[in-house]
Amino acid sequence: MPIIEVDDLSKVFRLNQKEPGLRGAFKALFKPNYTDKVAVDHLSFSVDPGEIVGYIGVNGAGKSTTIKMLTGILAPSGGAVRVLGRDPHSQRVANARDIGVVFGQRTQLWWDLALIESLNLIAKIYEVEPARYKQLLDQFSETLELDELLKVPVRQMSLGQKMRAELAATLIHEPKVVYLDEPTIGLDVMVKERIREFIKQQNREKQTTVILTTHDLGDIEELCQRVIIIDAGKVIYDGPISTIKDRFGKYRTITFETGSASTAGLALPDGTELVANEPRKLVVRFDRTRTTASQVAGALMEQADVVDFSLAEPDLESIIKQIYSGALREEVAV
Template sequence: MPIIEVNNINKDFMVAKRETGFLGSVRSLFKREFIKKEAVKDISFSIEKGEMVGYIGPNGAGKSTTIKMLTGILVPSSGTIKVNGIVPYEQRQKNASNIGVVFGQRTQLWWDLPTIESFELLKEIYQVSDARYKQNMEIYQEILGLDEFLNTPVRQLSLGQRMRADIAASLLHDPPILFLDEPTIGLDVVAKEKMRTFIQEINRERKVTVILTTHDMEDIEKLCNRMVLIDHGQKVYDGDISAVKERFGKIRTLVVDVENGEATFDIVGAEVVKREANRVWLQFNRDEISASELIGRITQTHSIKDLTVEEPAIESIISRIYQEGFEEKLVSV
């Protein structure tokens, strides 16, 4: 049985229409017109226990709105949601004990108090037993290195430390489900890596179901097997990440170091996209010409000193889907 079930949910907001100009503003003082904005349109998905799912889409696609509906802060306009057997917005507080939430953009810790005080407060809020609290704190201290800043007020923490504290705080009550809304935003490479390792570990060892929204495609590539892609409030893709790569990743790049960087290449199915000193980037479609074939053709006219074949990063795939739409790409590739 899926741990999260979302069926045909919609969320509309009524937004006050702003009139322009002086007369318009006067008019809107007396009579306001509202326009309906559809933030989420007919989205359905189900997630099994222990899955790690990337929930991605461009800004304003409806990611946070969906997460807020799953946490119970927002009521869907229509459709049904079940999280661990509970309808979140009907039993908001009960749902709260089943989920952990991290919003990368804001903290749930008490700003002016030493970090440890926030943990103690959360222990009371979620009625975590002393033994469990102690055990969890030991584990998190070890993996996340909380020791170094437990007695520092939250406002003095670095962003990386704050995020580590925040994620530990969200897991203090052992929720079976974890929502991460941009957990690596603004972090440096090392901090990002630490964060990812930790998420992987709790998923593997505690079977915590993780839903992750992010703009960092490396997060998705390293953490998730499955991704749900939404755009303009609609689901455009739901499935394996490797399948997306398979579908859209036919364009590859061959990077060759040749003796003369000015050399011309006249090969069907491949074109030069970039040159830098003696290095040349050639883009080719795997269906039209294979890599070995291409290399063979180049060696006929040039001597190759070094070469690599670059697979497309998921990022460039996603950005193409954002720009061109999913359906069109399906046809054109």
């Protein structure tokens, strides 16, 4: 049975366009000028217990709106969300006991309190049993290397220290579902590695379900068995990482090394595009649904003095980059 069920979920924001100043405020109050913005558009997916799912998309694609509906902060405007069988918005408090959330750069720890004091307070808020709390604190201190941090107030911590502390605070009540928004952003390689290791360990030992939004390819490759890509509020991909390449690696590039300097007036086959034209070097990108590598290579060899050529496989990194730069949008639309 899935732990998270999202069924035909939509969220439409009504924005009241306001003019600046007092007059604008009054006008907005009495003669509002509404525009609707669809943030999440008939979204459906489900997540099984113990899965680590990468939830990715451009800024504004609807990622954080979805997360806010999953955590109960926002109410859906259409469709339904179930987390552990509950409606997270109407049963917000019950839901809150079973989930943990890391909101990117915004810490949940008290700025001026020593970490241990913050953790004590959070344990009380979540009613963690004292014996269990002690046990977990020892465990976390070891895996996240918190020992020397426990007495330090958050305001004095580095970015990496803050995120380690944040993860401990988020998982101290052993939530069944954890939402992590950019947990490794801005961190150095060592800290990233430690954090990924910790997330993996929690997932392995406690079957914690993790929903992860990230720009970091390393996070996705190391943690996620499955990726959901959304764009303009819709799911455009839901499946394992391995098949992303097939789905989105539509374009390939061939780099030609040419003997002669002049390559003017080339005729290229359909679905092909000249990306770079330098002396002794040509880069051609082609759509593999419309033409093939051999056709492109053949056509060019006839017209230019080709010394060597190489075919580049689409790599995951460039696909993720494309997703985040919004380039996928046009590609999917074709």
